[in-house]
Amino acid sequence: MSDKFVAFNADGTLGSRLIQGVHAIPEGATAIDEAMWYRVTQEVDGVWRLVGGELVKQPFPEVLPDYAQLVALERYKREATGVQVDGLQIETTRDSQALIASTGLSAVLDPEYRCNFKTLTGFVEIGAAQIIEIAKAVRTHVQACFDRELSLLRAIEAGEYRDDMLSEGWPNSSPPEPVELQ
Numbered sequence: 001m002s003d004k005f006v007a008f009n010a011d012g013t014l015g016s017r018l019i020q021g022v023h024a025i026p027e028g029a030t031a032i033d034e035a036m037w038y039r040v041t042q043e044v045d046g047v048w049r050l051v052g053g054e055l056v057k058q059p060f061p062e063v064l065p066d067y068a069q070l071v072a073l074e075r076y077k078r079e080a081t082g083v084q085v086d087g088l089q090i091e092t093t094r095d096s097q098a099l100i101a102s103t104g105l106s107a108v109l110d111p112e113y114r115c116n117f118k119t120l121t122g123f124v125e126i127g128a129a130q131i132i133e134i135a136k137a138v139r140t141h142v143q144a145c146f147d148r149e150l151s152l153l154r155a156i157e158a159g160e161y162r163d164d165m166l167s168e169g170w171p172n173s174s175p176p177e178p179v180e181l182q
Contacts (some may be wrong), residue, residue: 004037005029006048006055014048014055017041030055067156070166075149078170082120085137086130089120092138104135144171 003020007029017040018025032040036055040048046057080093090096107113107128114127117134126134148170155161 002031002033004032004034006032006040008050012049012051014040014050067161068153071149071152071156074166074170075145078148078172079142079145081172083137083141083172085134088124088134090134090138091120092141097138097142100131100135100138103131107131107135141171 005018005020005023005025006014007016007018007026009015016023016026016029017037018029030050032055039057040055043057046059047061048055048057080091082092083090090100103115103117106115111128113131114125115131116123117126117131151169152161152165155165
């Protein structure tokens with residue numbers, strides 16, 4: 001008589017490996033021989049399940065990537081690559097977008113508004129017209145990123161998506177050169 005047992009989950013997958021004298025053996029547990037014990041404890045390249053009263057190993061189910069999540073993450077990364085406006089390298093992270101939007105509102109409310117604006121290469125003094133130009137460029141860049149995300153999501157839905165599409169078609173495909181801030 002074997003002292004090795006297996007118990008199964010409600011869906012028929014292997015739930016527990018048990019040794020009599022070490023574990024309490026639940027009602028309904030199945031006794032197995034040493035050869036099968038070795039297999040169920042060492043072969044982890046599949047799912048063990050009870051099929052027709054027999055313990056069999058089946059391949060792991062194929063797990064498809066969450067393409068929509070991959071696309072959203074790529075859009076978020078691309079959104080923050082920055083833009084150039086009149087030779088100024090402008091940051092486009094979420095924080096920068098918010099600051100630029102509020103500065104843009106000030107420029108719309110007061111056409112004489114001026115401020116010291118920090119670019120990726122340092123501070124510049126700019127006026128309302130240039131602030132609005134920067135805000136429009138940032139908004140255009142960000143919207144283009146969302147538009148690309150939408151087009152990729154539609155390709156996924158249509159079954160036309162290919163992995164190489166994730167790196168294609170984004171605005172400002174290459175981020176600005178890193179700048180050493182002082």
